[in-house]
Amino acid sequence: MLQRMRADGQAFAALVKKHQAMVFSIAWNYLHNEALAEDIAQEAFLELHRRLPQIESDLHATNFLRKVAAHRSMDEGRRRRSHPQVAIADIAEPAALPRRADPLLEGALSRLVNSLPDRSRMIVILRYQEDLDPAEIAAVLDIPLGTVKSNLHRALLVLRKRMQRKWKGAVQ
Numbered sequence: 001m002l003q004r005m006r007a008d009g010q011a012f013a014a015l016v017k018k019h020q021a022m023v024f025s026i027a028w029n030y031l032h033n034e035a036l037a038e039d040i041a042q043e044a045f046l047e048l049h050r051r052l053p054q055i056e057s058d059l060h061a062t063n064f065l066r067k068v069a070a071h072r073s074m075d076e077g078r079r080r081r082s083h084p085q086v087a088i089a090d091i092a093e094p095a096a097l098p099r100r101a102d103p104l105l106e107g108a109l110s111r112l113v114n115s116l117p118d119r120s121r122m123i124v125i126l127r128y129q130e131d132l133d134p135a136e137i138a139a140v141l142d143i144p145l146g147t148v149k150s151n152l153h154r155a156l157l158v159l160r161k162r163m164q165r166k167w168k169g170a171v172q
Helices: 002-007 009-031 034-050 058-082 108-114 118-129 134-141 145-171
Strands: none
Touching: 009 034, 009 058, 009 118, 034 058, 058 118, 058 134, 108 118, 108 145, 118 134, 118 145, 134 145
16 A cells, blocks of 8 residues: 555545544644644645655554654644744733633633643643553653653643642632
8 A cells, every 4th residue: 555655646645634633633632723733734744755665554654643743743832832922813802800610611621731741741632632542652752651651640640639729719
């Protein structure tokens, strides 16, 4: 199949179509920015196209795309933190007194996940948004399986504690 893909643009287009949602999902869930997620997806597929001679199977292509999307997303996240930019449309207008609502409905969990360190955040996204098991995450991020498990365990503890504090604050 990969031999055919090297010679046939339609076969590569089929591969892109098959994996585009997965690649976009990783980037979007990490960055929460559609344009940046699209850019990262495009970069991932461009890199795959450059590396087609080294790609051995469809599974190898899938893992390669996950790895590129995850690493490029974390790089972009670091770049955005060092050079924050806010669009004028994203600036909230002054409002009346805010209503108290359920923090889960306001995206509290999403904000809590976004507050995790880069690697822990990507591990949580790959585990719970992309439904990868810890061994697959270790392969995608090039880190030991034990590191994935311990990072995931600590991240979940942090999220639980922060969510409990947020919940207590919302109830009072």
